[in-house]
Amino acid sequence: MRAVARARSLHKQVPWRQSHLQAVGDVRFHGRELYPLAGYNANRRGCTDFTASCSLHEEYPFAIRGFASSIDVSVSGEEFKAGPLVEYERRIAAQELKPGDEYQEKAVAELQDLYENLMRDAGDIGLEKDQPRSSQRGSGGGWLFKHFMSKSITPSPRGLYLYGGVGTGKTMLMDMFYEQLPRRWRKSRTHFHDFMLHVHSRLQRRRGMADPLEMVAGEIAEESVLLCIDEFMVTDVADALILNRLFDHLFRNGVVMVSTSNRAPDKLYEGGLQRDLFLPFIATLKKRCVIHEIGSSTDYRRLTAAETGFYFMGPGASETLRKLFLAELDGEETKPTIVEVIMGRKLKVPLAGAGCSMFQFHELCEMPLGAADFFGLFKNFHTLALDSVPIFGSHNRSSAYRFVTLVDVMYDHRTRFMCSAEGSPQELFAKVVTRADAPKKSDTRSVRHSDADLLVDDELGFAKDRTISRLTEMHSKEYLKEHAKTHKSGDSAIRET
Template identity: 25%
Template sequence: MVVRLSEQWPEVSPDRLLSECVPPPRFADVRFATYRPNPGEPTQSEALTVLQDRATHLAAPRRSPSFWSRFRASSPVAGKPGIYLDGGFGVGKTHLLASLWHEAAAPKMYCTFVELTNLVGALGLRTAVEKLSSYRLICIDEFELDDPGDTMLISRLLGQLFNAGVEIAATSNTLPDKLGEGRFQAIDFLREIQALAARFDVRRIDGPDYRHRGLPTAPDPWPDEKVEQEAAVRPNASCDHFVDLHRHLAELHPSKYGALLDGIETVAITDLRPLTDENIALRLVVLADRMYDRNLPLLAGGVPLDQLFSKDMLKGGFRKKYLRALSRLIALARAA
């Protein structure tokens, strides 16, 4: 029986949000030993070495916050409480981040930036700080600041966690002192961003997107009838009209998008259309991330995936989000 995602109304408790803060299935088995640096990109090997060194330290029992204050004072670069991997799409940042998490001592947490903001929203800042201050390591994938509210919230959260001795590892497609650039320019928020950036040891990772080496364009879309027929014979498949799906996403909090995919093994979408509404586009980005986390093949009809986001969107402040989503959706469509 084909499932309609647009007819599902999952409920997600704060406890479930916290318990699911582990690497997604796609990265459950990755390790440093399985990372293959591109020989032509030395920054990839350098990042691997840096993360392995930090993993050795994180595997040891946690020291007190006062110890790390003294350590960082004597070693201002190596002793920074955060490690920040900056780079383009498909260079292995998430692979390295998940490998670090696997090596670290518990308690530890792994989440995307969106999942972190959703968690803090569900728990409240004070409760989030109380629950997370005992953690050895918190890994944050796809770190980004989309609005001033997120800036203040995450700055306060991470500042208190750093002071409690928690170490933070993050990945992003944007340097930490450039977060929010092109979206908001208020000087007070710029100070918050720069103060946050100062807590991270930034490592750049260069290279082409491994998902599209030699495969730069989207596959041809299927006729809608073929999408529906294929979904009907695949086990645990969903199938939705694109308009029905994006309207439903508007009625769900993004923290529920992962639960929306519970039990789904293939996602089918008919009548994909070019987007011009930024709100719809950003919701699709979150859904694409949750699909990619779960390695769900995508059956797609309508316009080719590389025409999903308008040219203006791909030039705007959220362009990196859209490019990442395209990279992932195209990979999932090829998997189907």
């Protein structure tokens, strides 16, 4: 009850808006108290299944107060959900989430605020699939029409950029927000790597046109007015050089972005090549998104991690991994195969069968492969066995980058990961440090043996905490349950409804 009281107190601090949403349907609550339903106006119909008879005759602020075990409101033939704050309260009450994280609560308040703005303006900004998107942006009727009508076009609300440390619940909160939105909206949820791969793929198909980036942005805006992008992390110069113009076009087309990141906007692409050309994007991001930090120091992934999972170390680790891999095939014969990835690329899989694939580390992370190849791999296989993951240092910097990307893509696809390694996740990255953490050398002529293989790299030094956290979680019982659920239902990395 204290968790609910805390969330209610938080709710009062937020300038909740009144919604213009008109819903027609029945509301069913089961409990001793009647609480307002978020943005719901039930003037036309009564409410049933209450312990006390009642009716709703006014608009209420967003958020159901209390415990509602059943909510079934028909809005244009679709179930209406009350928003992320209500779902967050429900999960705390059901002991699915730990109460008392004020950082998460403040982030949920921001998400609820955005949810209300979108519900209020959905019809005006073109979120509804059954409404032509072009009419919402005033793109038809010629210059004179645009000139006089542009002032009456409802501007899209500001999006939200959530950033903070690893395992603080950013992705969970964004997904919770996304799942509360109507299925009929133009919306998509994707990982940043996947999003940029699709952008580059579209640009390649439109090569030779006057401004292919504007065309691609227009297509994306037509498909998804709301973009939810997980793990916003810019490391590639090709991505950095197009992001400003890409998002300038997207925002002009009314797109709203919700994203998560481990980095504050000012830290994005820090130290990257030609970063001065990237800086205008940071300014645009701050203008079009509310910037909110989740400052919790708790890593929830490690709290639920199992001790061993499918992570093997020491003598005989490779043999143990191979035996486990063969056991997972349930008698099916293994054989080499080739899978297609985006942009016409193909990837050779040395051993495959029953949705499982097995590689030596060098076959995936010491070859010229990238996120596109990994996405293609995990759209075909739900399990990866990776043998002989090494300790990372200055001698295998490129392999370390690929391994970090591999783990990110696996995590987003909820891939089951089995591996043999030279050390624990922490030991794999023990020699990777940022410039700020690198030991200071008083005498440049002498280098200690322990520092000889030190890898000083800001991007890897920053990303290693996320990778260690994800590797730990990926061998937990909770993650393996999610893996089974995801691949049983045939879910994908990009969820569009």
